[in-house]
Amino acid sequence: MIRYVIASSDKRKEAVIAADDGEIKLTLHIAGDRTPYFAGDLHSMLSYSAGRPWRFEGTRLEGAHITADHDSVLIKGQLESLSFKLKLAYDENQLLKLYAAWENRTGTQLNDIAVGILFELPRNGEEIITIPHMIYNNNPSSDPSRLVPRLGIGEGKGFVCEEHRLPIPCVNMGWTEEGRGRYFSLYSVPSYVESADGAVQYGSLGAVQEEHRLVMTAMSGVLMFNGTKDTVYVAKSKIQPYKGGCMDFPPGFSLAKEYALDWGALQRPGYGFREVVHKGLDLYAPEGAKPLTTEEMVRLKSHALDDRWRTGKSGAAGYIKFTDSNPFGNVSKHPLHYMYGWTGQCLKLAWCDAKLGFDLGQEERIERCIRAVDFYVKESRTGIPGVRHSSYRLAEEQWDDFSWNGQPVLSSRAYGETAADLADIIQLFAEQSRDIPPAWMDALIETAEFCTSGGLASGIMPAAWLMDGTPADEMITAAGLPCLIALAKASQVAGDNRYLSAAEMMMQRYYEYHAATFERPFARSTLDAKCEDKEAGMYFFMAAYELYAITGQTRYKEWAELSADWLLTYVFLWNPAYDQRSAFRNAGFNAVGWPGVSVQNHHLDVFFPTYEFYRFGQLTGNPVYERLGRMIFDAMGQGICTQPGEWKFTVVGEQAEGFFQTNWNHRGHSNKWNPSWVIALVLQNALRFQDAVTGD
DSSP states (O other): OEEEEEEOTTSOEEEEEEEETTEEEEEEEETTOSSOSEEEEHHHHEEEEESSSOOOOBOOOEEEEEEEOSSEEEEEEEETTEEEEEEEEEOTTSOEEEEEEEEOOSSSOEEEEEEEEEEEEEOOSOOEEEETTTEETTOTTSOTTSOOOOSSOTTTOEEEEEGGGOSSOEEEEEEEETTEEEEEEEEEEOOEEEOTTOOEEEOEEEEEEOSSEEEEEEESSOOEETTEESEEEEETTEEEEOOOSOEEEOTTOEEEEEEEEEEEEESSGGGHHHHHHHHHHHHHOOOOOOOSOHHHHHHHHHHHHHHHEEEOGGGOEEEBSSOSOOSSSOOOOOOOEEEOSTTTOHHHHHHHHHHHHHHHTOHHHHHHHHHHHHHHHHHSBOSSTTOBOOEEETTTTEEEOEEETTEEEEEHHHHHHHHHHHHHHHHHHHHTTOOOOHHHHHHHHHHHHHHHHSOOTTSSOOSEEETTSSBSOOOOOSTTHHHHHHHHHHHHHHTOHHHHHHHHHHHHHHIIIIITTOSSOSBOOSTTTOSBBHHHHHHHHHHHHHHHHHHOOHHHHHHHHHHHHHHHTTBOSSOOOOOTTOHHHHHTOOOTTOBOOBSSOOSBOSOSOHHHHHHHHHHHTOHHHHHHHHHHHHHTTTTBOSSTTGGGOSSTTOBOSOEEOSSTTSTTEEOOOOOTHHHHHHHHHHHHHHHHHHHO
């Protein structure tokens, strides 16, 4: 037997290639550990198939020849009709790089070829798999009646998707062995081929989960959705056949791919995503776009804010969710209405208006905020203390509610968002030494009292309440975290520590249910998605951030860091290329810094706590979060209409809700769906960043 050993520069990790009588084995070690983190036979690791349907089976490498120097090993041989070579070497980040190339050296074109590298790991039933934006412990909270990515089901038992669908192209498994946590990660450094007509095709990553094994797959582009080959997820709960994936290899054509492997100790099996993020930051070294200054973003979004201001009969005042000002770029066809929280964010827009008014000395903006808050506080009440309506239709002069299984309900997320915004408005007015209407504080206290008494027996908030104030469902979800944030803020503006105590008790429960092990990841923050989603983790982070800022307790700092890393699994650390003549390619759209939405919604949007990331990094002396908060915010300057006609809008400052970087809703363009949250979130972050720069 001949052994080739290459080690990382810190000597902690070793890759051993052992060759014996034509057999080649790869094992990956950590110094001091008795058992390897991966052990595989190269002949079973190399996948090759010709024709459809494509196959995963490993293929023997014939005529294998191995050479080595002091820091790399090169393996060459014949893989069916293709010449193959594989180089292994460590990089400066202690990642084992794999440089693979498949080349057709015959004089004949090879059609419908699928190639790849497979990494088989044993299963004990307790491991946790993470594929960023796609799979989080197999998405246990997702509605089983809806199509979302899953492993272990269908004929093929796997899920394989395009590299460009992955914010961090990686498959990670965390598990416990010999009483210790371990992880193994397979990364792809994305590359693509471009056809004669300008269509771009990337490789693919995924996993097959069977009873006793999990196989991580790095393929040349073939897809599998929930066990069905050549199927692609194209919209919420919709799939369709996929004709791409398999490749033709004309004579002389070579496909080159670069991968990276990482492995090591893990605090808990569910925390493998943290390694994915921080090693991914090293591997991809993300640099986002900055098309606009903060001041330009404030100016543009303020213009869009002004366009949303509407008044009506009986003192109605607020900011409409959809505008009727666009000759095009408004596809909602909804009657004009205010919505509080969720996609409407009426009171967040009111905060922005008042903040602009105070900064610019424009009293009319402050007055608009007052009128909007007064209308909500006085008119949205129901006959049940603390229960309020969620939207108001101007033409009908009627209040409306969310719906849950055909019944009107109060969404805990939307309610908590609105109450937190009300607390922020009260705080803003107090900082400016302005009179605060007593009705505002009364409304906030009434909401806080309702939240302290309206929780579930599990100690957390329900996803929604019926309009009589009883929970609509007992399911444990992260949906109600905004109510916790509202309680924390109410404790500060109302000076009542009971609300802070209630928030802390709830935070402990949310941590135990979701973040202690990540067996049940953050999920169901919206009424329509019903799955693991970015927003649920976002509000856990914001809650931990608020409690840390108030109390200074270390546990809240640690929980904020933990959830920040989980959130970053949704943020693109690299920039996919787009098809020629697509809107994104023409505009030079850069996906770096843009977050996805949920395991059911594979598009990008601007919903992210960019300022809180930035400020948390400053408070804790962590430059990573500080830098990323700013980078993500700057990237979101893309897609804003700077002049009539840009990005399908005629109102300056408008921005779409959805940006489609994948085959989910037609790759390479954005939509025209423009609810007012897209104004509110970006403008509020911009105003706070503007203050931060001035303060610095």
